[in-house]
Amino acid sequence: TGSKFGWIGMVNESGHLDIIAINTSGWTDNAHRTTDAKNMIKDIAIHGAWGRVLQNEQPLIINDLASHPDSAGIPKGHIILKSFLGIPMKRAGKTIGMFTLANKEMGYNLSDQQDMEALSIAFVEALNRKWAEEALKDSELKYRTLFESANDAIMIFDPEDEIILEANTKVYDIYRSEERRVGKECRSRWSPYH
Numbered sequence: 001t002g003s004k005f006g007w008i009g010m011v012n013e014s015g016h017l018d019i020i021a022i023n024t025s026g027w028t029d030n031a032h033r034t035t036d037a038k039n040m041i042k043d044i045a046i047h048g049a050w051g052r053v054l055q056n057e058q059p060l061i062i063n064d065l066a067s068h069p070d071s072a073g074i075p076k077g078h079i080i081l082k083s084f085l086g087i088p089m090k091r092a093g094k095t096i097g098m099f100t101l102a103n104k105e106m107g108y109n110l111s112d113q114q115d116m117e118a119l120s121i122a123f124v125e126a127l128n129r130k131w132a133e134e135a136l137k138d139s140e141l142k143y144r145t146l147f148e149s150a151n152d153a154i155m156i157f158d159p160e161d162e163i164i165l166e167a168n169t170k171v172y173d174i175y176r177s178e179e180r181r182v183g184k185e186c187r188s189r190w191s192p193y194h
Contacts, residue, residue, distance in 0.1 A: 001112055004103035005079055008089075008123070009041065011054065011097055016043045020097075050100055053086035057095040059117065060086045063107035083107045087116040089124050096124070 007022040019041045046054050049070040053060045062068045062084040085108040087099040099120050101108070147154060153170040157163060 001085075001101055001108075001115070002104045002106070003085075003101040005081070006099070006101045007041065008099055009050075009097050010089075011046075011095070012043060014043070016045055017050075017054070017097075018042055049084055050086050050098065053088055053098050053100075054095055057088050057090070059088065059113050060084070061108045061110075061113060065102075079103070085112055085116060087113065087120050089120045091124050091128065099123070 003023075005023060008020050009017040010020050012018045022041075045051075049060065049062055049065060049068060052070050062070075065071050065081050065084050079102075081102045083102060083104050085101040085104075088095040089097040089099065099116055101112070101116065104112070147166070147168050150168055150170060153174045154166075154168045155164055155171055156166040158165055
Protein backbone atom coordinates (compact mmCIF):
# COMPACT_ATOMS: atom_id res chain seq x y z
CA THR A 1 0.00 0.00 0.00
CA GLY A 2 2.98 2.30 0.35
CA SER A 3 2.29 2.68 4.06
CA LYS A 4 5.19 3.47 6.38
CA PHE A 5 3.54 2.04 9.46
CA GLY A 6 0.91 -0.55 10.30
CA TRP A 7 -0.35 -2.92 12.93
CA ILE A 8 -2.96 -5.57 13.62
CA GLY A 9 -4.75 -5.46 16.96
CA MET A 10 -7.21 -7.75 18.71
CA VAL A 11 -9.78 -6.79 21.32
CA ASN A 12 -8.90 -8.68 24.50
CA GLU A 13 -11.23 -10.05 27.21
CA SER A 14 -11.15 -6.76 29.13
CA GLY A 15 -12.32 -4.84 26.06
CA HIS A 16 -8.92 -3.23 25.48
CA LEU A 17 -6.71 -3.64 22.44
CA ASP A 18 -3.64 -5.90 22.18
CA ILE A 19 -1.19 -5.72 19.31
CA ILE A 20 -0.52 -9.04 17.55
CA ALA A 21 1.60 -7.78 14.65
CA ILE A 22 3.37 -4.52 13.89
CA ASN A 23 5.48 -3.02 11.11
CA THR A 24 7.76 -0.28 12.39
CA SER A 25 9.78 0.26 9.23
CA GLY A 26 8.66 3.90 9.21
CA TRP A 27 10.39 4.52 12.55
CA THR A 28 13.75 5.21 10.92
CA ASP A 29 14.38 8.34 13.03
CA ASN A 30 13.22 6.68 16.23
CA ALA A 31 15.23 4.64 18.71
CA HIS A 32 12.29 2.35 19.59
CA ARG A 33 12.55 -1.32 18.75
CA THR A 34 9.59 -3.46 17.67
CA THR A 35 9.16 -4.90 21.18
CA ASP A 36 8.95 -1.37 22.60
CA ALA A 37 6.33 -0.48 19.97
CA LYS A 38 4.28 -3.54 20.89
CA ASN A 39 4.33 -2.56 24.56
CA MET A 40 3.05 0.93 23.70
CA ILE A 41 -0.27 -0.44 22.46
CA LYS A 42 -0.72 -3.45 24.73
CA ASP A 43 -3.97 -3.54 26.72
CA ILE A 44 -4.91 0.06 26.01
CA ALA A 45 -8.33 1.59 26.29
CA ILE A 46 -10.14 2.05 23.01
CA HIS A 47 -10.09 5.73 22.02
CA GLY A 48 -9.08 8.15 19.26
CA ALA A 49 -9.37 7.56 15.53
CA TRP A 50 -8.50 3.87 15.69
CA GLY A 51 -10.95 3.50 18.57
CA ARG A 52 -13.71 4.90 16.35
CA VAL A 53 -13.07 2.03 13.89
CA LEU A 54 -13.73 -0.48 16.68
CA GLN A 55 -16.65 1.40 18.25
CA ASN A 56 -18.47 2.08 14.98
CA GLU A 57 -17.38 -1.23 13.44
CA GLN A 58 -16.75 0.61 10.18
CA PRO A 59 -13.64 1.36 8.07
CA LEU A 60 -12.17 4.83 8.47
CA ILE A 61 -9.86 6.84 6.22
CA ILE A 62 -8.26 10.03 7.55
CA ASN A 63 -5.68 11.74 5.35
CA ASP A 64 -4.95 14.65 7.71
CA LEU A 65 -4.89 13.01 11.11
CA ALA A 66 -3.49 15.98 13.03
CA SER A 67 -6.54 18.15 12.27
CA HIS A 68 -9.16 15.39 12.64
CA PRO A 69 -11.50 15.70 15.68
CA ASP A 70 -10.81 12.06 16.66
CA SER A 71 -7.05 12.58 16.78
CA ALA A 72 -6.07 11.62 20.32
CA GLY A 73 -2.39 12.38 20.04
CA ILE A 74 0.36 9.83 20.23
CA PRO A 75 2.39 8.35 23.09
CA LYS A 76 5.81 9.81 23.79
CA GLY A 77 8.35 8.48 21.29
CA HIS A 78 5.70 7.21 18.86
CA ILE A 79 6.05 7.96 15.16
CA ILE A 80 3.98 10.96 14.01
CA LEU A 81 0.90 9.72 12.17
CA LYS A 82 -0.15 11.78 9.15
CA SER A 83 -2.62 9.60 7.25
CA PHE A 84 -4.60 6.66 8.57
CA LEU A 85 -6.66 3.71 7.32
CA GLY A 86 -8.45 1.51 9.85
CA ILE A 87 -10.33 -1.66 8.92
CA PRO A 88 -12.36 -3.65 11.47
CA MET A 89 -11.85 -7.42 11.53
CA LYS A 90 -15.13 -9.25 12.06
CA ARG A 91 -15.97 -12.75 13.15
CA ALA A 92 -19.60 -13.90 13.08
CA GLY A 93 -20.71 -10.29 12.69
CA LYS A 94 -18.78 -9.07 15.74
CA THR A 95 -15.71 -6.83 15.53
CA ILE A 96 -12.79 -8.68 17.13
CA GLY A 97 -9.91 -6.46 16.09
CA MET A 98 -8.57 -4.23 13.37
CA PHE A 99 -5.98 -3.59 10.69
CA THR A 100 -4.36 -0.18 10.79
CA LEU A 101 -2.17 1.41 8.14
CA ALA A 102 -0.58 4.84 8.41
CA ASN A 103 1.54 7.37 6.61
CA LYS A 104 0.96 6.53 2.97
CA GLU A 105 2.66 9.36 1.07
CA MET A 106 -0.37 10.38 -1.03
CA GLY A 107 -2.99 9.36 1.54
CA TYR A 108 -5.53 6.53 1.40
CA ASN A 109 -8.47 6.03 -0.94
CA LEU A 110 -11.42 3.70 -1.43
CA SER A 111 -9.29 1.23 -3.40
CA ASP A 112 -6.89 0.88 -0.43
CA GLN A 113 -9.88 0.36 1.86
CA GLN A 114 -11.35 -2.37 -0.36
CA ASP A 115 -8.00 -4.16 -0.61
CA MET A 116 -7.60 -4.14 3.16
CA GLU A 117 -11.20 -5.28 3.72
CA ALA A 118 -10.53 -8.30 1.48
CA LEU A 119 -7.32 -8.98 3.36
CA SER A 120 -9.09 -8.73 6.71
CA ILE A 121 -11.58 -11.43 5.64
CA ALA A 122 -8.74 -13.77 4.66
CA PHE A 123 -6.88 -12.98 7.88
CA VAL A 124 -9.92 -13.75 10.07
CA GLU A 125 -10.43 -17.03 8.18
CA ALA A 126 -6.81 -17.93 8.95
CA LEU A 127 -7.34 -16.99 12.61
CA ASN A 128 -10.49 -19.14 12.71
CA ARG A 129 -8.50 -22.12 11.41
CA LYS A 130 -5.77 -21.49 13.98
CA TRP A 131 -8.30 -21.20 16.82
CA ALA A 132 -10.08 -24.38 15.65
CA GLU A 133 -6.76 -26.26 15.59
CA GLU A 134 -5.94 -25.03 19.10
CA ALA A 135 -9.41 -26.03 20.35
CA LEU A 136 -8.99 -29.47 18.79
CA LYS A 137 -5.58 -29.91 20.45
CA ASP A 138 -7.07 -28.89 23.80
CA SER A 139 -9.94 -31.32 23.31
CA GLU A 140 -7.58 -34.14 22.35
CA LEU A 141 -5.42 -33.44 25.41
CA LYS A 142 -8.48 -33.56 27.69
CA TYR A 143 -9.64 -36.80 26.05
CA ARG A 144 -6.18 -38.35 26.36
CA THR A 145 -5.90 -37.31 30.02
CA LEU A 146 -9.32 -38.76 30.88
CA PHE A 147 -8.67 -41.92 28.86
CA GLU A 148 -5.30 -42.61 30.46
CA SER A 149 -6.26 -41.67 34.04
CA ALA A 150 -9.47 -43.74 34.12
CA ASN A 151 -9.68 -46.33 36.91
CA ASP A 152 -11.27 -48.80 34.50
CA ALA A 153 -9.75 -50.67 31.61
CA ILE A 154 -10.85 -49.08 28.34
CA MET A 155 -10.35 -50.66 24.93
CA ILE A 156 -11.57 -49.24 21.67
CA PHE A 157 -11.69 -51.70 18.84
CA ASP A 158 -12.88 -51.93 15.27
CA PRO A 159 -15.90 -54.29 15.36
CA GLU A 160 -15.51 -55.33 11.72
CA ASP A 161 -11.82 -56.22 11.79
CA GLU A 162 -11.82 -56.96 15.55
CA ILE A 163 -8.55 -55.04 15.93
CA ILE A 164 -7.72 -53.09 19.08
CA LEU A 165 -7.43 -49.44 18.09
CA GLU A 166 -6.69 -47.99 21.54
CA ALA A 167 -6.22 -49.27 25.04
CA ASN A 168 -5.43 -47.35 28.19
CA THR A 169 -2.74 -48.41 30.65
CA LYS A 170 -5.34 -50.03 32.95
CA VAL A 171 -5.91 -52.69 30.26
CA TYR A 172 -2.26 -53.71 30.51
CA ASP A 173 -2.28 -53.48 34.32
CA ILE A 174 -5.32 -55.76 34.58
CA TYR A 175 -4.73 -58.25 31.77
CA ARG A 176 -0.92 -58.21 31.59
CA SER A 177 -1.20 -59.82 28.20
CA GLU A 178 0.38 -59.12 24.83
CA GLU A 179 -2.90 -60.24 23.28
CA ARG A 180 -4.52 -57.01 24.45
CA ARG A 181 -2.01 -54.68 22.74
CA VAL A 182 -3.04 -52.04 20.21
CA GLY A 183 -3.07 -53.53 16.71
CA LYS A 184 -3.80 -57.06 17.92
CA GLU A 185 -6.98 -58.91 17.08
CA CYS A 186 -9.69 -58.67 19.68
CA ARG A 187 -11.92 -61.66 19.08
CA SER A 188 -15.49 -61.56 20.33
CA ARG A 189 -14.63 -64.00 23.16
CA TRP A 190 -12.91 -61.06 24.83
CA SER A 191 -15.80 -58.76 24.24
CA PRO A 192 -17.45 -57.51 27.44
CA TYR A 193 -20.79 -58.05 25.65
CA HIS A 194 -20.14 -61.75 24.91
